Amino acid sequence: MPRRKAVQPLLRPLGDRIRELRLNRKMSLAKLADTSGVSKGSLSSIENGRINLTVETCVKIAVGLGVRVQDVIPSGLEALLSRGRESDPGSHVKRAG
Secondary structure, eight states: OOOOOOOOTTTHHHHHHHHHHHHHTTOOHHHHHHHHOOOHHHHHHHHTTOSOOOHHHHHHHHHHHTSOHHHHSOTTHHHHHHHHHHTOTTOOOOOOO
16 A cells, blocks of 8 residues: 655645635535646645645646636745745755846
């Protein structure tokens, strides 16, 4: 039996936001899978913070939900990312500009 992937702390808020948007629209996972072209299993794993999603998948989910891509990204995610970098002194991300 394959092991389930562990919940990724930075991905959980994103999954929670996608679930919130889906449920606010009274959509089932199956309906969102149909409208987005992302499999029901992948959507479930994304909502549960178990897999990372690509930009392409994020766009497909946004289109399937009928929202802008930026509406899918939860507010405060950038702060979570900053805290994650602070706990790992060897990692850093530079912004362009």
